[in-house]
Amino acid sequence: MLTDTHTHLYSDAFDEDREQMMQRAKEAGVSRFFIPAIDSSHTQAMYELEAQYPDEVFLMMGLHPTSVKTNYKEELAHVYSQFEQRKFYAVGEIGIDLYWDKSTLDIQKIAFKEQIQLAKKYKLPIVIHCRNAFDEIFEVLETERDENLFGIFHCFTGTLEQAKRAIGFNMKLGIGGVVTFKNGKIDAFLNKIDLQHIVLETDSPYLSPVPFRGKRNESSYLELVCKKVAEIYSVAEEEIAQITTRNSKEVFGI
Numbered sequence: 001m002l003t004d005t006h007t008h009l010y011s012d013a014f015d016e017d018r019e020q021m022m023q024r025a026k027e028a029g030v031s032r033f034f035i036p037a038i039d040s041s042h043t044q045a046m047y048e049l050e051a052q053y054p055d056e057v058f059l060m061m062g063l064h065p066t067s068v069k070t071n072y073k074e075e076l077a078h079v080y081s082q083f084e085q086r087k088f089y090a091v092g093e094i095g096i097d098l099y100w101d102k103s104t105l106d107i108q109k110i111a112f113k114e115q116i117q118l119a120k121k122y123k124l125p126i127v128i129h130c131r132n133a134f135d136e137i138f139e140v141l142e143t144e145r146d147e148n149l150f151g152i153f154h155c156f157t158g159t160l161e162q163a164k165r166a167i168g169f170n171m172k173l174g175i176g177g178v179v180t181f182k183n184g185k186i187d188a189f190l191n192k193i194d195l196q197h198i199v200l201e202t203d204s205p206y207l208s209p210v211p212f213r214g215k216r217n218e219s220s221y222l223e224l225v226c227k228k229v230a231e232i233y234s235v236a237e238e239e240i241a242q243i244t245t246r247n248s249k250e251v252f253g254i
Helices: 018-027 040-052 072-085 102-122 134-143 160-168 219-233 237-252
Strands: 002-004 030-035 057-059 091-097 126-131 151-153 171-175 198-200
Touching: 002 198, 002 219, 002 237, 018 030, 018 219, 030 040, 030 219, 030 237, 040 057, 040 072, 072 102, 091 102, 091 134, 091 151, 102 126, 102 134, 126 134, 160 171, 198 219, 198 237, 219 237
Parallel strands: 002 030, 030 057, 091 126, 126 151, 151 171, 171 198
Antiparallel strands: none
């Protein structure tokens, strides 16, 4: 049994074949799908996805850093209101992204910090998006470090030193398609990280693993990620699936 800890199954990239895509994922052994939020414009699509697959789909709620704009306070208010109405399994995806827009760094930090505090209020994990922003992410995490801080460093692409530092904040490392890339770099040191700190993800429809790199990603490709991780650790794929699913249950509580 595989768990895709990060997949945007509500994306319009799947509107033409969502049912078939889900069937392929199940046939590949993926039975649990954790769904990150982006902003209020996607909330209804997330709820519709959950209604269609209530036994397999588990929702997060949060404001993605690339959606932190001048109206971020209204977007955060939307996030807070959703938590008052129903259950979620994480606050995410949240964090800092300096690839697309460095000018919003200050408000990205505010939104990140406030959402960490929201997660602590509900005793939930955070799921971190980090792009070109490890130092800034760690700076915020340091201010919030305590026994209630935990979660997943989604799509981890850092160095061994950064991996160890992330783990030091009680984060699992989300390993996806990048681990199969020739220039992905994390394959060179991943086996120096104990498997108890690893979860698997696709981030579909983004970041397809080899040999589908550059094409639409989907959750069935998680088995390719699992296969590569098994090669890196020199253990059976079944063991990787078992351990990483157990790790996901530890994070999400289900």
